[in-house]
Amino acid sequence: MTESNMKLNRRSFCFAAKLIVVVIALTVALSVLAACATDKMKQAEKDGDNYKIVMSYDPETHTLSATQLTEVTNRTNNAFTKIMFHIYANAYREGAEPIVPNTYRAAAYPCGESYGNIAFDYVKVDDVACAFRTEGDNGDLLAVPLSQEMFPGDKVTVELTYKVTLANIKHRLGYTSNAVNCGNFFPIVCHIDNDNFSETPYYAVGDPFVSDCANFDVTVCAPSKFVVAASAQLTSVTSADGFDTWHYTGNARRDFAIVMSDKYKKLTSQVGDKQLHYYYFADAEPEATLAVQRGMFEYMNKHVGEYPYEQYSVCETDFCYGGMEYPCLAMVTSGQQAYKTAVIHETAHQWFYGVVGNDQIANPWMDEGLCEFLTCLYMDEAGLSPLENGIKAATKNYVTYVDVLNRYYDHTDTTFRPINAYKNDGEYVVMTYVKGCLLFDTLYRTMGKDKFLRTLVDYYATCAFTLATPQQMTECFVRRGGKEMATIFDNYASGKDIIGKVTD
Structure with missing residues (x-):
């Protein structure tokens, strides 16, 4: 064996050894996070009504x-x-x-x-x-x-x-x-x-x-022609005299919702030990919708943290908005043009609102803005739409809205506010979803993809089953990205932001 070959083998051995150490460290870290999440869920069950x-x-x-x-x-x-x-x-x-x-x-x-x-x-x-x-x-x-x-x-x-x-x-x-x-x-x-x-x-x-978070034991009786979807694990269905009785149990969740229909058909997919259900009545491409639901679910599981519940259901229904999140269940408006985008957004909410809660009245940007950005991020990774296109559309939407307001008012309020402080639904959507999305895009581009996603893992593990505050969210980003992250949060919250830049 030549000296150069010996050196090459030593380098290969050292690299392999380092790689093994990294893999072991990651495995241990993930095990610790999983154990921590389990402990937090058990505590939430214990503390819940x-x-x-x-x-x-x-x-x-x-x-x-x-x-x-x-x-x-x-x-x-x-x-x-x-x-x-x-x-x-x-x-x-x-x-x-x-x-x-x-x-x-x-x-x-x-x-x-x-x-x-x-x-x-x-x-x-x-x-x-x-x-x-x-x-x-x-x-x-x-x-x-x-x-x-x-x-x-x-x-x-x-x-x-x-x-x-x-x-x-x-x-x-x-x-x-x-x-x-x-x-x-x-x-x-x-x-x-x-x-x-x-x-x-x-x-x-x-x-x-x-x-x-609270613990739920819910029994629903309805005529047998109805199919029932709910925010918990189905434990039994019994039938008698033209009625079905559905029994559900679920712990450590923030709410409990039901959707039922005498027109429902159902598709199911398995991700590990988790069941994904899709209930539909008019969707012409139900398999494609279930694939999108599954894709986003797997993306969040991989990049944010493991989903802690047994199942997750998406329900096509009649709704005047795009969709509505509940723990383990999402309502998605039938017939809307952005149907699959709504499925992605509501699935992101299962992690941010469902597991990591926040005050949706005082700080709606925390979950809505983040879920909107994660929707853009996933659509880019899945090849559905480039991230750049989503951010350009959001920027145009925000800038156009503010420019129009500036023509009629001496001062346009662009701060993050409680929902009751917005003049109308349009202002709420632009300042919470659109501007919130741009906030997280700024953090993403400033930190880089890897640090941003690792921060979400930290945030999810730290605040699971609690109501996170803006300060806690900011601290998670500062730990990974430095004090500049706090400046970005402050500028967006206070209305000093220039979209795409940070000002003092």
């Missing part, structure tokens, strides 16, 4: 009849004299503030104005009947008084029996000739903010929901 709902759907009256047991634990430092629930179903009642912006009213009500509500038969606390009252300007809050103070660590069980009347509306909660959407249908305990119940109303703009 428990909901047990038994409900039935009557297609003749378009009503949901339910009995609900909610086990609530006081995890604050305050003593409570009442438990507060959001009853979003009352936002659909006649006389309430409109839940649909004017620009979408025709799409939401194709058959004319329609109304719904929620009515309670009785309320019990620890099996004792109690008085209750609806509160809030729109009657979308339920106050359940307690007979004695509920101190930190105390636990009570609230029993609610109620009927939800559905509006004929293409919205989160409502029915059409094609499907029944049951999003935000049940009374949900108000999120705790600063040791008190957060009693925010149902805003027409954006997604007006902030919820902590």
Whole structure:
């Protein structure tokens, strides 16, 4: 063997040894992250309230009849004299503030104005009947008084029996000739903010929901002609007298939604031990849609972190917007031009909103902007549309909107704001989705692809099953990309940004 060959072999051996070390380190790191995620999920299950709902759907009256047991634990430092629930179903009642912006009213009500509500038969606390009252300007809050103070660590069980009347509306909660959407249908305990119940109303703009992880056991009874999709694992289906009873269980998730239809067909795909379901009634290319759903799911699993739940369902339905995310389930609007793009966006939400939560009222850009950018990033990798095209379109959209406003106003507010601070839905979309997307593109181009994706892994692992704050998100990016990342976040949030650049 020549000296040069010996040197070459030594180099090859050293390279192989280093490669083995890197592989081992990555394997250990991934194992640690997986173990950390499992521990966080177990903690979220332990800390979550428990909901047990038994409900039935009557297609003749378009009503949901339910009995609900909610086990609530006081995890604050305050003593409570009442438990507060959001009853979003009352936002659909006649006389309430409109839940649909004017620009979408025709799409939401194709058959004319329609109304719904929620009515309670009785309320019990620890099996004792109690008085209750609806509160809030729109009657979308339920106050359940307690007979004695509920101190930190105390636990009570609230029993609610109620009927939800559905509006004929293409919205989160409502029915059409094609499907029944049951999003935000049940009374949900108000999120705790600063040791008190957060009693925010149902805003027409954006997604007006902030919820902590909870555990669900839900039974749905419907005529046998209906196929039911839900936010949890199906454990059993039984049939009797023309009705099917579907039983679902799912822990450590922020919400629970159902979509059902007597027209549904279903496709299923397996990714590891996770099941992907696609429910459709009019899609002419269902296999292609399922492939897109699977592709984005695998992309997020690979580049962000493992999906922690057993299944994920995409449901074609009637909806006045592009789509709506719920844990383990997405509603996607039938017939829209950007149908598959909506599937990609809503799938990204399963990681950012579903697992890593945020205050969608105060900081909607955190999940919407990130999911919009991840949609562009995946479409580029999948060969569906170059990233450059998506960013050019977003830049043009944003700049055009701001230029038009500048013609009519002395000062155009381009800051990130809570959803109730936007003048209309158009401003919300541009400042949250479009500008939010451009923020993450700026971070991506400044850091580079590898650092950006590794930061998302850090963010996902650090904030899983919690409500992340802008500060926590910024800190994750600063750790990988340096202090310049904080400047980028600040400039976009405060409206000092110049798209594509960073200013002091």
